Amino acid sequence: MTRGEAVKATYWIETPHELRRAAETMAGEQSTGTFVPVPGETPEVKARSGADIVRIEELEPAKTPSLPGAQPPKNADGLYRRGIVELEFPLHNFGPSIPNLMATVAGNLYELREFSGLRLLDVELPASFAQRYPGPKFGVEGTRRLAGVYGRPIIGTIVKPSIGLTVEELRLVVRELVEAGLDFIKDDELNANPTFAPLEDKVRVVMEEIERHADRTGKKAMYAFNITGDIDELRRNHDTVVRHGGTCVMVSIQSVGLAGLAYLNSFSEVPIHGHRNQWGMMTRCPALGMEFAAYQKLCRLAGADHLHVNALDSKFYESNGSVVRSVEGIRAPLFGGYACMPVLSSGQSAATAETTYRRLGTYDLMNIAGGGIMAHPGGPASGVRSMQLAWEAAIGGLDREAFAAEHAELRQALDAFSK
CATH class of the missing domain: 3.30.70.150 (RuBisCO large subunit, N-terminal domain)
Structure with a gap:
């Protein structure tokens, strides 16, 4: 042999x-x-x-x-x-x-x-x-097509409080977020199928608000529903999202395992948002675990269309250099393809866009901001607009301060969030 x-x-x-x-x-x-x-x-x-x-x-x-x-x-x-x-x-x-x-x-x-x-x-x-393993079905281009966003990052946020909202309380939060003009909204990893807000009810209420806004404006926000669960639940939860018109599902990769991710990918009809919570216990000690370079290849093989990488100047321990290497790793072709969208979250706002674009050299990413949008002095809509303006200035090579002088939303964000 x-x-x-x-x-x-x-x-x-x-x-x-x-x-x-x-x-x-x-x-x-x-x-x-x-x-x-x-x-x-x-x-x-x-x-x-x-x-x-x-x-x-x-x-x-x-x-x-x-x-x-x-x-x-x-x-x-x-x-x-x-x-x-x-x-x-x-x-x-x-x-x-x-x-x-x-x-x-x-x-x-x-x-x-x-x-x-x-x-x-x-x-x-x-x-x-x-x-x-065929890998991601949607990746960057498929995600952009479903979200209707080109020429800049997909700008999103996370539902907060992370856990505890009833479905009707969630309805009001989602209504506010879609009216603010967000491209992308996601469940927190803590919120999958709580007994007081079952996934079926959560999906129904969220999609009612998203579809109502889409009918009025033509913009349909992408919502990543956390369908993490036992293997026998993944198909049922995925089908619930698709049946109600949802365009994205999310799983905690360490919770379902790489085999669970590959199983979900075998029948998924929408992009899979791969959350890497628990990754820290696999990598934070520099003398143990594994590098993201190895991990991201396996996640892409198994079918993650989006993959979290922390962010520059975030609230987590990871260095900016490590984040840059993570994004570069995801963007490097695997077997000539397997395109996957990097997801930057934690400590993000209009104040981080310029540095992020300069260091990464790409806007093919999701830029997810919680407080940077929700805590904007002018409210969530101004928070979203400030992110869009910040990226417009960064991509266009404009002087940020001069640009901010002409746009109140950006000026307020820089004053509120610049360190």
Whole structure:
């Protein structure tokens, strides 16, 4: 049997052992080996299914471990060696299957006592994954078509309070938001199917307000309904949204899993808004978890049309450089396509548009502002208008201060939200 296609996985590691030995432990544990030699691990089996070490790059060592639990060798010198390790896994070990891929490239190796730090940096996937997973059905262009927005970002907001509104209280909030001229509105990740406001009732009320406004103005706002639930609920919840004329569904990717996302994508008739809540516990420690570079590829494969990336100067811990790299990663073609729209949210307002456009160099994104719209001194409609004006100035290369002098909504927003 020939090995054929393979998956390459790149890691940052920290270990009290020699880097070569640590890499061999990783390769063995995630393919044919275990903690002791076993009779069945013949040279033929290793040749057929063993992981190969492609590259080891030594980095500056540390004197203290990043994470507890590592067991140094008997002859330890007190250093914790750091390096970049690239492994290659034969595809026939697991096939073009995201769940089984994850068990291989991000499985038990995180628990191995040889390591005081381990992080998946990136994955390179063979063409078989593209044949198995068609990816986003709508992406940037399909989302723009449904939202009717071109030449600027899609401007949106999140329903607040995040949770607690009855359906009739929600009706009034949505009415105010669509009348303000928003392109996009989303449920908070906390609000999916509360017992006091069931999803069926929520969808009915929201779409009544959206359709009423669309009939009057011709503008139909896109609303991302949070349909997160058990696997058997996803189709039923999706169909509820589509039946009432909705144009977007949202799922918490970590909650439903990548397999759940792929299942939803197999029948979805509207864009899938991928929320990455819980991502912080997978990535915030720099010596553990994975980089967004790897994660976003898997999400796009599984069918996310939109994917959250935090935002520049947000309320979260993530650096601006990390956000920029995340957006660049999403925008880079995967298998020649798999276009996905970056979603920037947290701390957004008219005051952040200029920097965002300058750093990212694109307006093919969703710019979601909560307080930056709802807390505008002139009200939500002025908040929406201030965002539109700020992006008009940024894209057109206009002097923001001079432009704001001619537009009260932008001037008020800059005065209220500039740091």
